Amino acid sequence: MAPKPTKVTNRIRALRAGAGGMTQADLARELGVTRQTVIAIEQGRYSPSLELAFQIARIFRQPLDEVFQYDEA
Numbered sequence: 814m815a816p817k818p819t820k821v822t823n824r825i826r827a828l829r830a831g832a833g834g835m836t837q838a839d840l841a842r843e844l845g846v847t848r849q850t851v852i853a854i855e856q857g858r859y860s861p862s863l864e865l866a867f868q869i870a871r872i873f874r875q876p877l878d879e880v881f882q883y884d885e886a
Contacts, residue, residue, distance in 0.1 A: 820884045821860045825851070828873040828880065844868055 829835040837855070841848045844865065853859035854869075861869065870877045 821881055822857055822884060823854065823881045825855045825869065825880065828875065832873060840869075840872070843872055 825840070829837070829840060837848045837851045841851045844851070846865070850859065854861050866877060866881055870880045873880060
């Protein structure tokens with residue numbers, strides 16, 4: 814049985830593309846996590862810790878709520 818996607822969505826893929834084509838591996842290296850972790854976050858299969866979410870937002874120089882959204886539906 815596949816894990817249920819979280820209600821947290823994000824714009825990481827679009828932000829990476831806008832950052833000169835930053836790869837998942839590039840972002841993972843900057844965050845100190847694996848590429849698989851970045852993939853899981855982008856796909857909504859994993860919600861990052863609050864600390865990691867802030868680190869991601871800071872890398873892209875965006876407010877946290879511009880990177881991550883919470884779907885209450």
